[in-house]
Amino acid sequence: MKTQWKMYLDHTTPPGAIVDFSAAAFLLQVAINLRLSLKIVEATPECHYLAERVMASADIYGEAREAGSALAFTDAEKALAEAVTLLAIELQQCSSPSGVVDASLTSRHSIAASRSTRIENNPVGHASL
Numbered sequence: 001m002k003t004q005w006k007m008y009l010d011h012t013t014p015p016g017a018i019v020d021f022s023a024a025a026f027l028l029q030v031a032i033n034l035r036l037s038l039k040i041v042e043a044t045p046e047c048h049y050l051a052e053r054v055m056a057s058a059d060i061y062g063e064a065r066e067a068g069s070a071l072a073f074t075d076a077e078k079a080l081a082e083a084v085t086l087l088a089i090e091l092q093q094c095s096s097p098s099g100v101v102d103a104s105l106t107s108r109h110s111i112a113a114s115r116s117t118r119i120e121n122n123p124v125g126h127a128s129l
Helices: 004-012 023-040 045-067 070-093
Strands: none
Touching (some): 004 070, 045 070
16 A cells, blocks of 8 residues: 555646646646545655645746746756655655555545546546546
8 A cells, every 4th residue: 555645646747748738727636646645644744844845846837837937847847856756755654554444445535536636628628627
């Protein structure tokens, strides 16, 4: 179960070349996947700090990408990748909570926790989960 968090953390990376990028949708995607990653382990204060750093980096990345500034965008992408890497290293050190069943098996999170969340565009053009 230790590496199950990685499935969610993998979706905190930038989405690549898409035409209608939304900083808000990307930030929401990162927040959901970070929350699910942290629920799978006994998160330390360091994990929470690094998760906040990932969120801040994702916010800066989204703003830079929407602004279209190439240099700021590149720097923000590197900072986000570094923050995600540091969080992944810390999460590897965390143990699974005792007595907690896999999040995908709980009725409250059955749909959301059974798969990572990626914001995609539907045919109408609005972001959907």
